[in-house]
Amino acid sequence: MLPSPEFFLVAIPAVAVVGLSKGGLGGAFALIGVPLMALVIPPMQAAAIFLPILIVMDMVALWAWRRDNDRRTLLILLPGAVFGIALGWATSSYITPNAMRLVLGVITILFVLRYLVQTWKSYRGIEIHPRPHSTPLATFWGTIAGYASFVSHAGGPPFQIYTLPLRLDPRSYTGASVRFFAIVNAIKVIPYFALGELDTSNLELSAYLLPVALVSTLAGAWVVRLMKPQVFYPFTYGMALIAGSKLLYDGLGF
Template sequence: MLPDLDFYLIAIPAVLLVGLSKGGMGEALSLMGVPILSMAVSPVQAAALLLPILIAMDLVSLWMWRKHGDRKTLFMLLPGAIAGIVIGWATSAYVSRDLLRLIIGLITVLFVLRYVYNIWRMRLGITIAPKTQRAGPAALWGSFAGYGSFVAHAGGPPFQIYALPLQLDPREYTGTIVRFFAILNAVKLIPYFALGQLDLSNLKISATLFPLAIVATVCGAFIVRRMKPQIFYPFMYSMAFIAGSKLLWDGIVGLAAGG
């Protein structure tokens, strides 16, 4: 049996925000999906409902950005990310999600503040060169991205911490993050099924939201394709700051409530 109208009045804005994010408009929008949907169902069910929708969005995003993506960045981050998912599945019953949100949020906010500091330095005439690919940081932030994606749908900020300083072309950056999370979401299906978070009733509800998810994803890609680098990167860092601040706040509130 499908939910009533009240459910869809809450679910539709959540899916729209996540779809725009999947189109390339930043993980801050995506992070709003589960909290908004949790106003209608439990947080666990909200995450389970969104996963099939995320995968449908991934398929659209992969098609929209099929000609773009940086393979080296993708291959550098994926091993750590897969390991992070495995660790998240193995420790899901023992690690506080609120603590994880707090840690990722704090690191992301500090990362964006460092970007603002570098902008100030550049205005003083100091050149800030793009970062190079580095195995150690890639393994660290890749594992954070995989772990955060599995336990709290919060894998975007760690990805941004590694990838944004590379200063890739905006289209290549977007194609890379689309491929990265498409792979992670597909891998997450296995442990989600194992934990019993996906069942036929949830899949039926998710299916009713697929058309809206596709439209929102296409709209997000349409907007990002028309952004110049000097607009794209400040926008992405702003989205990272909003995402980090939200994770930080949710972690503090959750830990306070639990204490």
């Protein structure tokens, strides 16, 4: 039995904006999806419906960015992410998603403000060098990304906090991001099944929305390929600011 028309009126735009994000067009779009769909269905059900869709989007994005990656970035972040997912599973009944959104929102906004200060310094002639990799920082932010992704599909901001100061080539950055979240989402299937969230009815709703996911993910990848670094990084930081503001707003319970 098909869901109500109201569901599709909200769910199709929600999946479309997440697809654009999955294609590489900024993490803020991904944060809009679940809250938007939650206007017509319970939030936990919205998250469960999105997980299979995210995995399909990941497959499309992996194909679109198959030639681009930063192996070092990917490998240094994944161990922490796996630990974060396990931690989220173990503590899912104790810590609310809104509490995590609140913390992530504050941290992300501070991170963008730091970028704005650095940009101002560069205009003043003070050179800002890319930050080198750091295993302790990667482990910390990878853990936060894995945990936030598990509890609210909001792993983008902590991932950006670690990776954007590296100043990678935009294509390498996007390729590493796509691979990171493809692996994270695949791992999340196990605890979601264990918690009983991926039942037949939710999987059926996910299937109805898959065509939207495929088209929008490819569209996002096409737009990113046209961007120069001078446009890509300000745009991505702008998306991070929107994401942080959205997380803060949701975390405060407005």
